[in-house]
Amino acid sequence: MHFDEPVDTSLRILPLGGQRCSAAFRRHDNSHFSVVCPMEEASKLPLPDSFLQFLEENGLDPSIYTATESTPRYVRLKPGYEARIQEIEAEINCKLEKVDWLPGFYALPPEVQIANSKAYQEGKIYGIDAASGAAVSALNISVGDHVLDLCAAPGAKLCMMLDLLGDFGSVTGVDIARHRLAACRTMLQKYSLGDRCRLFVADGTAFALVPQRVDSVSSSFESTFEEKADIFGEWTNRRPYKERKRAAKVREGVALNQNPELIFYGQHSGIIGLSKSKLYKTISDTEASSSGYDKVLVDAECTHDGSIRHIQKFEHWGWKTLQRRVLDAERTDSLTFLQLKLLRNGFRLLKVGGTLVYSTCSLTVAQNEDIVEQFLSENASAELQEINESRNWPCKSGQIPKTLRFDPLTSQTSGLFVAKFTKLAS
Numbered sequence: 001m002h003f004d005e006p007v008d009t010s011l012r013i014l015p016l017g018g019q020r021c022s023a024a025f026r027r028h029d030n031s032h033f034s035v036v037c038p039m040e041e042a043s044k045l046p047l048p049d050s051f052l053q054f055l056e057e058n059g060l061d062p063s064i065y066t067a068t069e070s071t072p073r074y075v076r077l078k079p080g081y082e083a084r085i086q087e088i089e090a091e092i093n094c095k096l097e098k099v100d101w102l103p104g105f106y107a108l109p110p111e112v113q114i115a116n117s118k119a120y121q122e123g124k125i126y127g128i129d130a131a132s133g134a135a136v137s138a139l140n141i142s143v144g145d146h147v148l149d150l151c152a153a154p155g156a157k158l159c160m161m162l163d164l165l166g167d168f169g170s171v172t173g174v175d176i177a178r179h180r181l182a183a184c185r186t187m188l189q190k191y192s193l194g195d196r197c198r199l200f201v202a203d204g205t206a207f208a209l210v211p212q213r214v215d216s217v218s219s220s221f222e223s224t225f226e227e228k229a230d231i232f233g234e235w236t237n238r239r240p241y242k243e244r245k246r247a248a249k250v251r252e253g254v255a256l257n258q259n260p261e262l263i264f265y266g267q268h269s270g271i272i273g274l275s276k277s278k279l280y281k282t283i284s285d286t287e288a289s290s291s292g293y294d295k296v297l298v299d300a301e302c303t304h305d306g307s308i309r310h311i312q313k314f315e316h317w318g319w320k321t322l323q324r325r326v327l328d329a330e331r332t333d334s335l336t337f338l339q340l341k342l343l344r345n346g347f348r349l350l351k352v353g354g355t356l357v358y359s360t361c362s363l364t365v366a367q368n369e370d371i372v373e374q375f376l377s378e379n380a381s382a383e384l385q386e387i388n389e390s391r392n393w394p395c396k397s398g399q400i401p402k403t404l405r406f407d408p409l410t411s412q413t414s415g416l417f418v419a420k421f422t423k424l425a426s
């Protein structure tokens, strides 16, 4: 194991059934931090034996789930509201504790519900776990970047990306689940973040559209009034409601269309003024490397076993559902295959010199380090990068140097694996 070791054996995590679990860890940058988790015994957790067995088979310490009671809820403040913190605290009826290692993030006690508060409903804050925020920070998004989010829904990370982007560049969100991406669209509208964004229902393993850079569409800006009207007509759905509904029904039964389905675009997303034939132009790998995205996030579909809140939901949904959705070995095998394909395609669409972050909320090696290793072995132009932004992050090193792991016990966040790559010129 390459995980950081506890630095003081007297503080070593006690075996299952011990009365308390405390630990002092060495960060991946060699500084120390300590963690004290609640006194519950892992064996008394409301988790079925089959899940504990899944953890054991994957070399995961079940005591990470004992931190449930103490893991805070996190929110990100919409930029521009910094001076109104006290007003927001009054609206949610709770003090916001600044997360000192992640700008714009605040922690709340886990039992506080924000959904009915004015601050949430008016879009001043949005819920996003600090570890998820860290994954977005690792992309180091700067003004003017063209960013691709290959598994975008429900969209908390996408919102953060748009917040960081500023007044230039674009974000392209892709997800295979239409209903989840529709929820993402609602979020963009609520937080007034859609101006530079476009959303496509598509299979991220095959998605092939590059960003629209202003110079590449400038010819469209020079088009005549008639041409502009034609282009507008192509994108505007003028069909009556009944006809649209019928078309949507047909779509439901059919596999995804050859072309990704555009379900949202903002006025600076690069779509306006562009004909469908130009948008859906096929590109070669070489073209993708020169005119692809500056930043790509592959926040891949996974078993979600690192997310305490997700696992807790199975108490209500039934442990049999957990068995079927998380533990089933065949499902895990097909997931790892999907993760690798998503990573390959995200990397294909990355510009030379660009940055790709791969993350999952699983803590199994099979869905993380194994994927990274396999991917590196087949891509000479992929290079794993140090995550420089992470100096103060309360996380551990992954089993491969330069990769990071957040877990509830050590990070007081949801579990997350993060790896960062760049594309070298070949």
Ligand SMILES: C[S@@+](CC[C@H](N)C(=O)[O-])C[C@H]1O[C@@H](n2cnc3c(N)ncnc32)[C@H](O)[C@@H]1O
Residues within 6 Å of the ligand: 132, 150, 151, 152, 153, 154, 155, 156, 157, 158, 174, 175, 176, 177, 180, 202, 203, 204, 205, 299, 300, 301, 302, 338
């Ligand atoms: C971990 S969630 C992403 C969470 C999201 N990044 C966020 O911050 O809200 C994984 C997403 O991958 C999507 N997904 C699964 N298979 C996919 C595929 N082949 N192509 C694109 N998206 C896919 C799922 O629908 C799901 O919304």
